[in-house]
Amino acid sequence: MTAAEHADLQRWLAATAAIASAVNRPTALPALLDLVARTASELMGYDFCGVLLPDAHGRCLLIEGSFGLSTDYVRQVNERNPVTLRPSAQEPQAPSGRAYHSREPVRIADTFADEDFLPWGGVAREQGYRSMISVPLLSSGEAVGTLNCYRRQPHEYGAREVELLEMLADQAGVAITTARLRDREAATIADLRSSNASLEEQQELHRQGTRVHEQLTTVALRGGGVAGVARALADLLDRSVSVTDEPGGEPLATIGVHGPDGDGDIDVVEAPVRLGSVEVARIRVRGADRPLAPVEQRALEQAVTVCALELLRERTALEAEWRVSGEVVTDLLTGSASALQTVGERAARLGHDLDRPHAVLVLAGRTGEPATDHLLSVARGYAATATPRGLVTGLGTQVVLLWPATDPEEPRRHADRLRRLLLRARPDASVSVAVSPTCSARAEYPAAYRRARGAVELARLRGTDGVVTLDRLGVHGLLLQLEDVSQLAAFADSRLRPLRAHDEARGSALEATVRAYLHHDLSTAATAAALFVHPNTVGLRLRRAEELLGCSLTSVRALVELQVALSASEVLEAQTPSLR
Known part of the structure; x- marks a missing residue:
C-alpha cells in the first residue's frame, strides 16, 4: 500500500x-x-x-x-x-x-x-x-x-x-x-419517568386527600359546627377562612392564621354553600401569593359539603325552635286564655323570659306583596345571632318579632339594623318595620300588635318605608291606640259619606281631591300637580265638595273634622279585625 x-x-x-x-x-x-x-x-x-x-x-x-x-x-x-x-x-x-x-x-x-x-x-x-x-x-x-x-x-x-x-x-x-x-x-424513558412522577404525585394527592377527608369527617362526626369546619380548613390550607350567612352576609365563623386581621382581601377565593338550589352561606379563603393547589381545592370542596351538612343540622334544630317560637308569638298576640297559661314556660325553654319588657316589631314589604321566605329567613337569621335574641313568626303578609327591651330605644335600634340587613340583600326592596310601645304584661301584647300592624299598614298604603313608631305618626298614632274603633268608624263614615256617595255615583274623585288638598297645606297648585289635573279642576272639585259637605274649606273647624275623618279612614283601612 x-x-x-x-x-x-x-x-x-x-x-x-x-x-x-x-x-x-x-x-x-x-x-x-x-x-x-x-x-x-x-x-x-x-x-x-x-x-x-x-x-x-x-x-x-x-x-x-x-x-x-x-x-x-x-x-x-x-x-x-x-x-x-x-x-x-x-x-x-x-x-x-x-x-x-x-x-x-x-x-x-x-x-x-x-x-x-x-x-x-x-x-x-x-x-x-x-x-x-x-x-x-x-x-x-x-x-x-x-x-x-x-x-x-x-x-x-x-x-x-x-x-x-x-x-x-x-x-x-x-x-x-x-x-x-x-x-x-x-422518549420512552422520559415518558416512564413522567408517568412515575405522575403516579407519585397522585399517590401524594390521595394521601393528602385522605387526611383532608378524615379531618373534615371528624368535625362532622363531633358536631363541630360551622366554626369547626372553618378551623379545620384554615389548618389544612394555612390561610385565613371566614364563613358568612347568605344572603344577609352576617359572619358565622372567622379563623385568622396570620394575625387578628387575617390577610385582608388578597387572593380571596370564594365558594358558595348550598342547600338544594338555595345559597345559604359562603366560604372565603384569604392570603398567600399563589392559587390553591389541587389538593387544597379539593379540601375547599369537601369543606363546602361538610359546612352544608352542619348548616342543615343546625337548621333542622332551629326549625323546631322556630316552630315553638311561632306558637309562642301567636298565642301571645291572640291573647287566648288557655294558651297564655303555658306560654311563659314554653318561651323559657327557648331561653326567653316573658316577664321582661318586650316590644312588638311588625315587618312588611310593598302593599299586596306576600310574606316571602326571604323576609322570614333574614328575620330568623338576625334573631338567632342578635343579643338578646327575639321570637319570630310569620303572620300572613307580615313577619312579627317579639324583642326584649332592656331600654326603650333598643327595639328600635334592632328594627333599624334588621331593615338595613334586608335592604343589603335586596337593595331595590321596599321594607317597613313598625315598633310598638314596650309591653310589660302579657295581656298588653294583642293591643300592641294591633297598633304596630296598623302602623306598618299605614306606611305601606302611603307608599313610604322605614322604621315606624306610633309617636311619629301624629294623629294616626293616637287613633291607632283606640281600643273601640266603632265610634271612630261611625264618625268617619258620617263625615265622608256625601263625598263617597257622589264619587261612587258619578265616578268622580272628590274624596281623593280633598285628601290631597289637606295633605298639601291647602295649596291648589300643589294638589293639581299631585293629581295630574289642572288647578281649575281642583277648584271646581273643592267647591262641589263644599256643597255636599255643607261647610267651607276655609273654616278651621271644618278642616279639623275632615282631617280627623280622613285619618280615621286610613287607620280603619290599615287595621284588620283579626290575625291574618
Whole structure:
C-alpha cells in the first residue's frame, strides 16, 4: 500500500470513527446528519452535500442535514419543491426519489445535458451545481434516506467513487437508525419517568386527600359546627377562612392564621354553600401569593359539603325552635286564655323570659306583596345571632318579632339594623318595620300588635318605608291606640259619606281631591300637580265638595273634622279585625 493510499485509508477510518463516536455520545439527529454531509464533502471533495429523510407521512424527502447548501436553498426545496416519493403517472421522479425506491445510486454527470433532470434545472442553477449523485442510506436493507452530493462542474462518478460513497452511506444509515432508536428510547424513558412522577404525585394527592377527608369527617362526626369546619380548613390550607350567612352576609365563623386581621382581601377565593338550589352561606379563603393547589381545592370542596351538612343540622334544630317560637308569638298576640297559661314556660325553654319588657316589631314589604321566605329567613337569621335574641313568626303578609327591651330605644335600634340587613340583600326592596310601645304584661301584647300592624299598614298604603313608631305618626298614632274603633268608624263614615256617595255615583274623585288638598297645606297648585289635573279642576272639585259637605274649606273647624275623618279612614283601612 502506497503512502497516499495509507493516508487516504486513515482519513476514511477517522471519518467513520467520528460518525460512530457521534452516535455513541449521543448526538442529536440534526447534528449527526450535518456531520455525515460534511464528512462526504471533505472526503470526496464535493462542493456541497445534503442528507434527505422521509417526512412523517412518508410522502416526500426533506433536506434534514447539509454542508455547503444555502439556507434559502434548503428552505425552498423543503417548502416548495420537496422530493415526492409517490409521484403521479405524469409526474417525473427526482433522482433522490429514484435512488430511495431503487436502493441504487443515481448519477447525473451534467445537469444541463441530462434530459431527465430538466424539471429541476432551475433549482440547480440557483444553487450553482452542474453534477450530482444520490446514494440511498440503507439500514437492514431498507432505505432510510439519501445522501446527495453536488459539484459545480460536470463530473463523471466512477465505480470506485460510488463504492466509497455507498460505504459511507451504509455507515450513515446505521448511525441514523441507531440515533432514532436512542431518541425513541430516551422518549420512552422520559415518558416512564413522567408517568412515575405522575403516579407519585397522585399517590401524594390521595394521601393528602385522605387526611383532608378524615379531618373534615371528624368535625362532622363531633358536631363541630360551622366554626369547626372553618378551623379545620384554615389548618389544612394555612390561610385565613371566614364563613358568612347568605344572603344577609352576617359572619358565622372567622379563623385568622396570620394575625387578628387575617390577610385582608388578597387572593380571596370564594365558594358558595348550598342547600338544594338555595345559597345559604359562603366560604372565603384569604392570603398567600399563589392559587390553591389541587389538593387544597379539593379540601375547599369537601369543606363546602361538610359546612352544608352542619348548616342543615343546625337548621333542622332551629326549625323546631322556630316552630315553638311561632306558637309562642301567636298565642301571645291572640291573647287566648288557655294558651297564655303555658306560654311563659314554653318561651323559657327557648331561653326567653316573658316577664321582661318586650316590644312588638311588625315587618312588611310593598302593599299586596306576600310574606316571602326571604323576609322570614333574614328575620330568623338576625334573631338567632342578635343579643338578646327575639321570637319570630310569620303572620300572613307580615313577619312579627317579639324583642326584649332592656331600654326603650333598643327595639328600635334592632328594627333599624334588621331593615338595613334586608335592604343589603335586596337593595331595590321596599321594607317597613313598625315598633310598638314596650309591653310589660302579657295581656298588653294583642293591643300592641294591633297598633304596630296598623302602623306598618299605614306606611305601606302611603307608599313610604322605614322604621315606624306610633309617636311619629301624629294623629294616626293616637287613633291607632283606640281600643273601640266603632265610634271612630261611625264618625268617619258620617263625615265622608256625601263625598263617597257622589264619587261612587258619578265616578268622580272628590274624596281623593280633598285628601290631597289637606295633605298639601291647602295649596291648589300643589294638589293639581299631585293629581295630574289642572288647578281649575281642583277648584271646581273643592267647591262641589263644599256643597255636599255643607261647610267651607276655609273654616278651621271644618278642616279639623275632615282631617280627623280622613285619618280615621286610613287607620280603619290599615287595621284588620283579626290575625291574618
